[in-house]
Every structure is written in structure tokens, then in C-alpha cells.
Amino acid sequence: MFTVKQAAEKAGISEHTLRYYTDQGLIPGVARDENNKRLFSEESLGYLHLVVCLRGCGMPIGDIKRFMTLNLAGDDTLEDRYQILLEQEERATAQLREAEERLAMLRRKLGHYRERIEGKK
Amino acid sequence: MFTVKQAAEKAGISEHTLRYYTDQGLIPGVARDENNKRLFSEESLGYLHLVVCLRGCGMPIGDIKRFMTLNLAGDDTLEDRYQILLEQEERATAQLREAEERLAMLRRKLGHYRERIEGKK
């Protein structure tokens, strides 16, 4: 079992954000100890990882919550969830391409800058 | 010369956001016509493109504004701007890797889902 600090560290998000996610009901299987502290199981860490991935794709909190609800609802929702993940795959692909474009632009600009800085000397 | 609608279209952002950017002073060289309407020159379109790139890297509005101010200040700021662009190149690289990771995770999950959906039939 993991504390907020540990789980946040593993997921690469802030403790604030992790508490916010649990409060929003995004992470199933988060228990509380006898002092009311959040306890993350291995399973909930997996859910958290998925949530972070979906948020990274730009999926809104409300949609993620709906997805996690489908997740808990059993195998009847497999097709629905599959479709949702497909959409997120497209988003991730688009983000990849955009990051490549930004990188290309920055490298081109950096090249121009190097020339100008050299020329100035 | 281009209208807000045209410039926003070219830059791939909303008209609202473009007005917001001009109001924040992020885009040099935006004129007004006799009816007070914003007019974007080719040059300002270039600045806009850069602003969108930097925002995409996650650079805050205030930092972008500072960068654009350096831009207008002349060749004395070349080195400073070069360093800033280098940082953004690193960010863009990190985003690229993160998008790849998300994509890998989603594709792995999609594979599992396909198996389970097939198995169910």
C-alpha cells in the first residue's frame, strides 16, 4: 500500500493533483487507513497510471470519470471502452505529430540563430 | 493583410484565443483598419506561428511576451533568445517522448481489449 506522496511520485504528478483526482472519483480502489489517510493499492496505481495517460491525451476529467465507471461496470462495456481508447489513440498520434512539428520549427530557428550569432562575432 | 478569422484559421487556433493573444501584446505588427478591426500582416502571421509553437511547448503567456519583447529589442538579445529556444526544444522533445509513451500504453491496452472482445464472442 502506498501513501499520497509515494503514489504521486510514481505517477509523476503532484500530491495536490493526486488528491484532486481521488476526490473527483477518478481512481477506484483507494482506501483509507485508521487515521483517514488515503492508501493506494497496486491496482489503484494501475488505474492512476491510466488516468494520467488519458489526461495527457487531453481527455477532460468528466470523461475520464465516465470511462472509469464503465471500467467497473464489467465486460458489457468492453466495446464502449475500446472505442474511447481508439479515440485517445488518435489524439495521442496527433500530439506526437504536433510535437514533431514544433521540434522542427524550433530546430530551424535555432539554426538561423546560430548563423546570426556567429556572423555577429 | 488578414482578418482575425483568416489569421486564426491559418494558425489553427480560435478567433477568441487570437484576440486574447493580441490583447496580451504577444503579436507584434498587428494594425487596425479605419473601423478599428485588427489587421494581420505576413510578418505578424510569422510571429503568431512562433507564439503558437511556444505555447504548444507549454511556455506561459508572460514568458512568451518577454521573449517577443526581446525579439523587438534587436540583435543584443540574440544569445538570450537562443537560450530560451533551446529550453523549449528540450520541452518539445520531452513532449514527443511522452506522446510516444501514451501511444504505446494505449496500443497495448487496445490489444488486450481486442483479445477480450474476441474471447467473449
Added chain:
DNA sequence: ATATCACCTTAGAGTAACTCTAAGTCAAGT
């Protein structure tokens, strides 16, 4: 001439997702 359309303008309200602060609880270490 007037109406409708497609644009544009502004100030300011509303929203999403954090991000942080304040005030407090609790257990362990010195």
C-alpha cells in the same frame, strides 16, 4: 430603403484543471 448576413468590436462572466494556503491531526524521533 430596409433587412439580413457575415464579419468585426468590447468588457466582462464563466470554466477546467490545477495549484496553493491555512488550519489542523497524528505518529515517530531526540
Added chain:
DNA sequence: ACTTGACTTAGAGTTACTCTAAGGTGATAT
């Protein structure tokens, strides 16, 4: 006993949009 460090909550604050309301302008349609 006291400090440290982790945790708790409610709620305020921030960023970057995102949208709404109320209105202006100019071109085309009736």
C-alpha cells in the same frame, strides 16, 4: 515535551482560455 514530516480538509487563487452580450460596419438581397 517538542519538533518534524506526513497527512487531512475546505476553500481561495491562477492560468489560459472560452464564451456571452451588446453593439458597429459594410455588402448583398427584397
